Amino acid sequence: MTFVLALLAAIAFAGGAVAAEPPVASSCDVPDRLLPTDEDLAHVGADVKDRRRLAITVVGSGSSALAGPDGARFAYPAQLEQSLRDRMPGIDVKVIAHVPSRQTTADMAAALPKILADDQPALVIWQAGTVDALRGVDPDDFRNSLDQGLDAIATAGANVILMNMQYSPRTDSMLSVAPFADVMHWVAEQRGILLFDRLGIMHYWSDEGTFDLYAATTGYAMARRVHECIGRALASQIINAAHLDAAKMQTTR
Amino acid sequence: MAMAPPPVSTASERDLRLDLFRGLALWLIFLDHIPDNIVSWITIRNYGFSDATEIFIFISGYTAAFVYGRTMRERGFVLASARILRRAWQIYVAHIFLFTIFMAEIAYVASTFENPLYAEEMKILDFLKQPDVTIFQALLLKFKPVNMDVLPLYIVLLLLFPPVLFVLLRHPNIALGGSALVYALAWRLGWNLPAYPNGVWFFNPYAWQLLFVFGAWCALGGAQKLGVVLRSRVVLVLAIAYLVFAFLVTLTWHFESLDRFMPGWLADWMYPIDKTDLDVLRFAHFLALAAVTVRFVPRHWPGLKSPLLRPAIVCGQHSLEIFCLGVFLAFAGQFVIAESSGGPVLQTAISLIGIILMVATAYLVSWYKGIEARSSPSRVKSRDADLAGGEA
Numbered sequence: 001m002t003f004v005l006a007l008l009a010a011i012a013f014a015g016g017a018v019a020a021e022p023p024v025a026s027s028c029d030v031p032d033r034l035l036p037t038d039e040d041l042a043h044v045g046a047d048v049k050d051r052r053r054l055a056i057t058v059v060g061s062g063s064s065a066l067a068g069p070d071g072a073r074f075a076y077p078a079q080l081e082q083s084l085r086d087r088m089p090g091i092d093v094k095v096i097a098h099v100p101s102r103q104t105t106a107d108m109a110a111a112l113p114k115i116l117a118d119d120q121p122a123l124v125i126w127q128a129g130t131v132d133a134l135r136g137v138d139p140d141d142f143r144n145s146l147d148q149g150l151d152a153i154a155t156a157g158a159n160v161i162l163m164n165m166q167y168s169p170r171t172d173s174m175l176s177v178a179p180f181a182d183v184m185h186w187v188a189e190q191r192g193i194l195l196f197d198r199l200g201i202m203h204y205w206s207d208e209g210t211f212d213l214y215a216a217t218t219g220y221a222m223a224r225r226v227h228e229c230i231g232r233a234l235a236s237q238i239i240n241a242a243h244l245d246a247a248k249m250q251t252t253r
Numbered sequence: 254m255a256m257a258p259p260p261v262s263t264a265s266e267r268d269l270r271l272d273l274f275r276g277l278a279l280w281l282i283f284l285d286h287i288p289d290n291i292v293s294w295i296t297i298r299n300y301g302f303s304d305a306t307e308i309f310i311f312i313s314g315y316t317a318a319f320v321y322g323r324t325m326r327e328r329g330f331v332l333a334s335a336r337i338l339r340r341a342w343q344i345y346v347a348h349i350f351l352f353t354i355f356m357a358e359i360a361y362v363a364s365t366f367e368n369p370l371y372a373e374e375m376k377i378l379d380f381l382k383q384p385d386v387t388i389f390q391a392l393l394l395k396f397k398p399v400n401m402d403v404l405p406l407y408i409v410l411l412l413l414f415p416p417v418l419f420v421l422l423r424h425p426n427i428a429l430g431g432s433a434l435v436y437a438l439a440w441r442l443g444w445n446l447p448a449y450p451n452g453v454w455f456f457n458p459y460a461w462q463l464l465f466v467f468g469a470w471c472a473l474g475g476a477q478k479l480g481v482v483l484r485s486r487v488v489l490v491l492a493i494a495y496l497v498f499a500f501l502v503t504l505t506w507h508f509e510s511l512d513r514f515m516p517g518w519l520a521d522w523m524y525p526i527d528k529t530d531l532d533v534l535r536f537a538h539f540l541a542l543a544a545v546t547v548r549f550v551p552r553h554w555p556g557l558k559s560p561l562l563r564p565a566i567v568c569g570q571h572s573l574e575i576f577c578l579g580v581f582l583a584f585a586g587q588f589v590i591a592e593s594s595g596g597p598v599l600q601t602a603i604s605l606i607g608i609i610l611m612v613a614t615a616y617l618v619s620w621y622k623g624i625e626a627r628s629s630p631s632r633v634k635s636r637d638a639d640l641a642g643g644e645a
Contacts, residue, residue, distance in 0.1 A: 033509055062373030101373060130373055136451040139529070168374040169595065170366050172288035173587045174359055175377045176399040186525050189512075203289070206595075214594045216366045223370035 028210050028229035034201050035233060039194045041159040041242035047122035048244055053092040054084065056238075057119045057158075059108050060127030062101030063166050066223055072097070074224040077125075079231025087235060088244060096121070104131045105142055109149035116156040123238065124153050125196070127163040129180040139179045146187050161194045161237070162187070167202035169214055194241055196234055202226070269557040269566055270550055275312040276569030276615075279579055280608055281305035286400045286583035287590070291597045292604035299507070301499040302526055302538035306403060310461055311539065313407060313572070314468025317414060318421065322473055325418055334415035341411035347577045348404040352391050355398045358584055380450075390449035397448065400580065402455040409446075409458040410465045417466060425470050432466035435459055440530060453529070460531040464539070483547055492541035499538050564612040571618045575611050582607040 047054050058064055058077040066075040081095035096119050098111070105128045116124070126149065132142045146162075153160045164184045165177045181199050188195040206213045211226060239245060281296040282305045298304035317337070325333035363378040380387040380396075390396035394405040420428040438444065439459035446454045471479070482488055502523070505511045526532045556562060568575045586603040593599060 036509070062376075067369055067372055102376075134373075134376055136448055138452040141452075166371065166374065168371050169289065170362060170368075170591055171371065171374045171377055172399075173584060174362075174399055175374055182525065190521065190524070212594055213370075214591050216368060218367055218369070220369050223368065226370055 028205060028225075028232070030201050030204065030233045030236070034197055034204060035237045035240070036194060036197075037237060037241040039192055039241060041123060041161075041194070041238065043122040043157060043159045044238060044242040045244065048088065048091055048242065052090065054088075054094070054123070055119065055121045056080070056084075056093070056095045056123045056125060057115060057121035058095060058097040058099060058125045058127065059112065059115060060097070060099045060125075060163070061103045061108075061131045062099070063130050064097060064099040064127045064163075065101070066220065066227060068220045074220070074227055075099075076227040076230040076234065079228045080125075080234045081231075083232045083235035084238070087239060099127075102131055104135060104137060105129070105145040105149070106137075109145040109152070112149045112152045113156075116152060116158065121158050124158050124160045125163055125234065126150075126153070126160055127198075129177060129184060130165045133165065133175055133177045133180050139183050142180055143183045143187060146184070150187070150191060150193070159193075159242075161196050161234070163196040163234075164199045167199050167206060167213060169206065170216075194237065196237060198230065201230075201233060205229070268552055270546075270552065270554075271312050271315060272566040272569035273557060273562055274308055274546070274569070275316075275572050276565035276567070276575075278305040278308040278312070279568050279572060279575050280565065280611065282309065282403070282576070283579035283583055283607055283611065284604055286580065287586045287600065287603065287607075289595070289600070290586075290604060291600045297542075300503055301496060301542070302503075302532070303535045303542065306456070306528075307464060307531075307535065307539040308542075309403070309572075309576075310406070310410075310464045311468040311543070312569075314410070314465035315472040317411070317465075318418060318469030318472040321414070321418060322422060322469075325422060330415070330419055333418065337411055337414050337418075341408050344404055344408050344411065344573060347573060348394075348401065348408065349392065351401060351404070351577055351580050352398065354581055354584060355401065358588060359398075386449075393449075395447065395449035397455070400583065403576070405454070406456040406458055406461055410462055413462070414465075414469075418469065421466070421469055421473055425473055425475060429466060429470045429475070432463050436463040436531070445529070455529055457530050460529070464531065464536065483544055488544060489548055492544040495537065495541045496545065499534075499541075564615070567615040567619055568611055571615050571622075574618050575615050578611055578614055579607070582610060 044054060058080075064075065064077065065071060068074075072078060075097070077095045077097035077099070081093055084093040084095075085091070098115055103111075108126070108128065112124075128146065129142070150160060162184055164181050168175070168177075177199065184195060187193075202211075202213065205211045205226075210229075211222060215222065281298075284290055284293045284296050285298060285305065287293065293299075296305065321333045321337050324336055359378060360381060363375075363381055366375075368375075387396055394408065397405055417428060417432075420431070436459070439457060444459045445457045446459075448454055467475075502515070505515045523534065526534050528535065550556075557566070586607055589603060590596075590599060
């Protein structure tokens with residue numbers, strides 16, 4: 001009898017544990033078409049293969065951060081760092097985030113030279129567009145700011161991944177992000193750089209029922225899971241685009 | 254050289270094609286205004302450069318010239334101007350009414366929706382904290398919520414229309430040339446109207462006026478002048494070739510894998526295809542569409558009398574009412590989708606119900622205007638003006 005009770009308790013405990021920490025990797029996979037890897041991340045490859053390290057800088061605004069207790073630990077920059085460390089053991093991965101809220105792309109472009117000089121990253125993840133859409137920045141000015149910042153990143157000898165806005169269905173009818181997303185697609189295409197299509201990926205998750213992005217909640221659980229999934233997807237894109245998959249890592253050792 | 258204005262093209266009978274295509278454009282605008290609507294895959298913006306907005310603005314210019322051109326010729330500049338400005342005022346009031354509905358929706362979302370994931374996006378609601386500024390800027394047409402850009406454009410175009418029409422009636426080609434010059438200067442010098450809190454108008458009036466004035470020019474005899482061009486086989490072939498080209502380009506937007514077939518030099522030259530400033534590629538795409546349409550749908554095409562097309566025609570005949578209703582229904586539909594977490598079935602249902610409501614309302618308005626016209630004999634003679642003038 002005690003044995004049965006203990007068994008039941010164990011099952012209940014395990015079940016509870018599973019419910020609290022659902023296995024993310026299997027449930028928020030992103031199809032390849034949404035994670036382009038056709039531009040080489042040469043600086044990232046060199047950093048990892050030659051120096052056994054990877055320095056990444058995230059430049060963005062409020063949607064790259066999470067409020068709440070330990071927000072920074074659960075936001076996607078930290079999740080990306082964790083995911084890369086898990087997948088490339090022995091490599092010293094460091095992700096630094098510069099993500100004050102309310103930064104427009106022009107603000108970030110102006111701040112980039114100093115950030116690049118301080119951090120010396122091999123890769124910059126530049127999240128842009130949301131604040132510009134909020135403020136109604138002229139898309140032409142937005143494009144000029146992007147070009148200015150991307151020039152600075154190229155000059156500093158770093159690779160870059162542009163990240164666009166979140167898919168936010170509840171604010172769709174008030175906040176028009178499409179013109180800015182179009183500019184980012186076009187700039188990425190024209191300059192031959194990678195785009196992390198956060199808008200498309202979150203849209204895919206919403207369509208697939210991975211997340212109910214319409215849901216109203218004051219809790220942080222879903223926001224953290226979304227950021228975790230974004231961090232993982234980013235890690236996959238970086239590893240694939242820089243050809244850092246496990247097999248190759250073995251041969252370089 | 255005071256030459257008499259040319260007679261308006263067989264002005265007695267209304268060209269039902271205008272109503273048909275304006276009605277269809279209104280349906281497409283409604284479908285496109287529901288974000289992520291699966292049904293919006295059928296709308297023309299996915300198959301070429303231009304979209305329903307071009308059709309709407311062109312036909313609006315055409316009917317405005319058709320109706321007020323006759324008034325200006327028969328009753329003089331002052332009365333025609335007064336009617337045009339009255340129309341602009343009606344549209345302004347309609348726009349502010351829609352803005353009020355929009356504010357109600359926003360306020361509701363602000364008080365019910367919360368999600369830490371969207372802390373940044375929700376800052377769009379901050380303007381509720383300073384309604385004094387927001388409402389004032391909306392009254393000035395500087396603050397325009399998403400999808401509420403078309404009517405302000407229309408208002409500005411009508412405000413400037415009296416002098417344009419005056420010149421169009423006397424020297425149509427000079428008026429059209431002037432319009433093209435303004436368009437070119439706007440591109441060259443970056444003209445646009447300022448918006449609040451930042452940036453510029455989504456539909457640049459300096460650029461989009463070209464389509465409106467071109468429509469007006471066509472209504473005042475330009476269409477006949479173009480008749481020779483439009484009947485030429487070469488033009489038809491060129492137009493179809495361009496439409497096919499645009500279609501192939503749009504395919505590369507929808508299917509990432511096709512992108513590699515797009516030559517780099519072509520992409521560099523072509524992109525971005527600017528909607529705000531009415532990109533030449535968009536304008537050309539509209540011209541090609543119009544050329545092909547006019548060729549295959551002649552003015553007295555029997556299909557225009559078919560009951561199947563009647564609903565679209567009736568919608569096109571009451572465009573202001575139906576346009577506003579469409580904007581409202583898009584808000585409402587979006588709201589229902591959000592409240593029930595979406596889904597393709599719901600999107601399809603909302604799209605269908607929306608169009609049915611638009612058609613039903615158009616019939617209702619049509620019936621009511623008919624009653625009014627019959628009951629006040631003094632208005633009968635302006636029946637056509639009401640039909641179109643109500644709807645210029």
